[in-house]
Amino acid sequence: MRVIYQVLEKQITNALGKAFPEAKESQGSLNPHLMRATKPEFGDFQINGALALAKVIKKTPRKIAEDIIKELQKNSEFQKLCLPPEIAGPGFINISIREDCLTSEIQKRYRDKQLAVPLVKPNNDKKELEPIIVDFSSPNIAKEMHVGHLRSTIIGDSIARILEFRGHPVLRLNHVGDWGTQFGMLIAHLKSVAPKTLTTANAVDIGDLVTFYRQAKRCFDEDEDFQAASRDEVVKLQKGDPKTLKAWSLLCNQSRKEFQKIYDLLDIQLEERGESFYNPLLKKVVDDLAKSGLLITDNGAKCIFLEGFIGKDGKPMPIIIQKTDGGYNYATTDLAAIRYRLNPKPEGDGACRVIYITDAGQANHFAGVFQIAKEANWIPEHCRIEHVPFGLVQGEDGKKLKTRSGETVRLKDLLDEAIHRAKQDLIRRLREETRKESDDFIEHVSKTVGIAAVKYADLSQNRTTNYQFSFNRMLSLQGNTAPYLLYALVRIAGISRKGGDLDSEANDIEFSENQEWNLIRELLKFDEIVIEVEEELLPNRLCNYLFELCQVFNRFYDQIPVLKAKEPSKSSRLVLCRLTAETLKLGLNLLGIQTLERM
């Protein structure tokens, strides 16, 4: 209905101009404030503009609304599209779209792969679309992925999918932590305790690596000599010492294999481009910042002091660009990354929008880095860089999610448990219903449902707030959960199995029942929702929509017979079933969730 909305908005703006020529000068007052009706009783859209206009024109809002309607009704195009508008409450205008228009919208959408969501096109002055970068997941080498990576990975993937679906070239970048002090620590430690791991492939497995890392961290915190040795290793690494580089690449490979298992399980594509990639560019970042006069040396470190950044002691807090020992910090890497990503090809990625999916705790860091990039003039006029923050994953006690023994939850364990619980649930149901299914079926359904539940639970929440993780809730068969949505699709597949032709023609469709119109109106909202999510980067809006669509469909399914209806109702209803299935499948796909025919 996005197109209808746009047409209406234009018509109403025109009508306003004609009805109130005297209001034209005062800016903004001719905005119709057209929006989707807040309740079904109010029709499809409502105009709120009459209320705001009352201030400018000295008439009551209801009188103004009357004049707007009079003007609108002179327009035959408007009349073709809408029923006569009604004035309600203090001066709202309620607008209902004519049923034949709704029907023809359904026909247009039927068998349209994009389901009426338009593809983006390049600007007039450019031949090609510029890529959008989604920077997400970003685990650290030599550590296992843990629950802290869950949200970034899931949310980032969904946002990338939505942008891709709109037609944007998307670079899904995995900015893995493969550089810096942690590596110094690890290599320095391994040199003394397990030197073989630094020269031989596959000499250490990821579990041991994690243990070594912990030991190294402890040494680093307690032993000053070890600190110095670690920093030495970092400097060697950054200077490209061949032995250190070899050791480094062995460690990275080991971790990479482990990450890939998780990404495969989650069905997520990512292009690895770690921090190390930007190493050759760091020196120029420092040099250019120095040239621009932003850099100040403080206690031997090269820093930038920004307005509004104040530390614990109340003194201005620096952002450190180069440490006293010559090493670089993550701010430096992030600055180098911004430059590279926004630089035109082939020197850079030529991106027009860069999206960082990280926890909200890094908001200050990004605010600082973005401000430096802006002051250094590294962000072209037409480009956007955005930090997309999300809240903490908490346990059911409201505290940061931990295992019973108080350790960080490994992502692999968490996903396995979701799948395991989905499986137990499925087996119990099969027993209760005395159904028999193959082992393959059980494995496939449990995996799909388990992963879907984890993803959907995360995505369906407004990402900015903390999120309370609960297996029981996310796997529940009722309510706003993945299993509920998947079940709606299974019901439609059931209709098809029982002989419903979900591939019939939509030429002669006809509707009469309330529940049909409710479903039609819900289906037609899809395009607006996708575009809104693309702009706001809030996938929970899409989840919310899909949940509502399922509720409307289930009401329809409960109250309206499909297979037993006479023609043309039967075919018309089958068209609605198919369109519902496609909308759900596509919607879930944009969330990175796979669907099922039976469950």
Next chain:
RNA sequence: GCUCCGUUAGCUCAGCUGGAUAGAGCAACUGCCUUCUAAGCAGUGGGUCUCAGGUUCGAAUCCUGAACGGAGCGCCA
């Protein structure tokens, strides 16, 4: 201490950027299966939108202040 974020039903959360009587889901209670999968549907009860001011035709939404909770804050990322 400073900065950022949050506070909506017993619980978990929406609330589309200022609109009509604040909405879902869980939990509780009442109905509905010889019927396309009841993993569903229909219904009932449940609210000082943390508090106090302000802005205006109109505030959960915007501004100021307070309380409570969370996160971050100099050479880790």
